[in-house]
Amino acid sequence: MMKLFTFVIIALALSMSSVYALDLTIGPDTEFIINKDLKLKNLDADAEYSAQYYDVKADVKLGDLIVLSPKAGINTFSAEIGDVDVNGGIGWNIGLDAETKALETKYADLSLIGKYRYSRTDIDSIDIGPLSINNPIEAILSTHEWEIGVMASKDLKELTGLQIKPYVGLVYSDFKGTADMNLSVIGLEEEISTKDHLGVRTGFTVSPIENLNVGVGLKLIDETAITAAASYKF
Numbered sequence: 001m002m003k004l005f006t007f008v009i010i011a012l013a014l015s016m017s018s019v020y021a022l023d024l025t026i027g028p029d030t031e032f033i034i035n036k037d038l039k040l041k042n043l044d045a046d047a048e049y050s051a052q053y054y055d056v057k058a059d060v061k062l063g064d065l066i067v068l069s070p071k072a073g074i075n076t077f078s079a080e081i082g083d084v085d086v087n088g089g090i091g092w093n094i095g096l097d098a099e100t101k102a103l104e105t106k107y108a109d110l111s112l113i114g115k116y117r118y119s120r121t122d123i124d125s126i127d128i129g130p131l132s133i134n135n136p137i138e139a140i141l142s143t144h145e146w147e148i149g150v151m152a153s154k155d156l157k158e159l160t161g162l163q164i165k166p167y168v169g170l171v172y173s174d175f176k177g178t179a180d181m182n183l184s185v186i187g188l189e190e191e192i193s194t195k196d197h198l199g200v201r202t203g204f205t206v207s208p209i210e211n212l213n214v215g216v217g218l219k220l221i222d223e224t225a226i227t228a229a230a231s232y233k234f
Contacts, residue, residue, distance in 0.1 A: 025213065027231035029057035029071055036175065036223040040081065041191040051077035053093060053119075059231060069097035075119050077141065084128050088141060091121025099151070108152045113169060113201075116146040123181065139181040143192075147173035151201065163207040171199050173222050196222040203227065 031053040038047040055073030062068060072095070077088040095117030103110040123139035125132060149171030157163045177192035203217025211233040219225035 023061040023233065025059045025211075025231040025233045027057065027213075027229065029053075029055045029073075029227075029229040031055075031225055031227045033219075034224040034226070036225075037195040038079070038175070038177075038192050039195050041193070042188075043081070043190060045081055046195070047192070048080045049077065050079070051075060051088075051119075053117075055093065055095070057097070057229065057231070064101075066100045067098070069099075071095050071097070071117075075121060077121055084126065086123060087125045087127075088121040089124040091119055091141075093117055093119035095145075102150070108154045111151045111153065112149075113151050113171070114146070114148045116144075119143050119145075123179070126181075139179075141177060141179045143175065143177040145173070145175050147171040147199070149199075149201070164204060165206070166204040167202065169201040171201055171222075172197055173199050194222065198222060 031051075033049065033051040033053075036049045036051075038049045039045070040047055053073060053075045055071040057069050057071035059067055059069045073093060075088075075091050075093050077091075079086045095115065098114045100112050101109065102112050119142070121141050123141060125134045126139075149169050151167055151169030153165050153167035155163065155165050173194070174197060175192075175194035179188070179190040179192060181188045181190075199222030200220045201217060202220070203215060205213055205215040207213050213231045213233075215227070215229045217227040219227065
């Protein structure tokens with residue numbers, strides 16, 4: 001996992017160091033995970049996970065085929081494990097999205113897509129029925145998320161007069177996490193993984209005015225999530 005994290009850092013540095021020669025768009029990128037089913041290895045239990053990400057993302061074109069999109073920002077989360085509620089504070093995350101064109105036809109364009117994100121968030125409180133543990137000592141959730149897949153999209157400008165592009169994709173995704181908790185009395189280290197791996201990605205991007213792009217998307221099956229982003233070309 002650390003190799004993936006190192007790759008993100010290197011790609012971010014290379015991308016930003018080459019901005020002067022490339023097309024660049026930048027803007028806010030948000031994601032709201034409504035539900036993701038997880039399993040806890042050591043406790044042998046299931047968990048329902050939700051999270052919110054508020055990032056800034058830059059889209060950097062490398063020629064006509066590849067777009068790298070480094071991003072970074074803040075996040076928080078919550079999880080339900082039976083009768084136990086775990087609530088996160090404000091954490092940070094860094095990631096990289098990538099897309100490369102694979103095939104262009106008059107019906108649709110096919111692309112290969114990939115994403116990776118690392119996040120680190122302090123655990124603010126653990127509620128067990130009427131018992132609430134606030135600000136536990138050294139309680140941290142670290143997660144690694146990645147996905148890879150194929151996406152079909154179509155520019156409908158000739159039909160609508162507006163530069164709008166719907167898309168649909170199929171991905172294989174994975175989620176790994178580690179919760180390290182020191183509750184003063186007891187310590188706990190938990191390994192976390194996702195239960196579902198195949199997912200659908202769908203949505204659209206639209207350019208209401210020149211140089212401005214807005215996008216809304218859905219993540220389904222492996223998780224239920226809503227994404228929204230806006231970017232401006234400089």
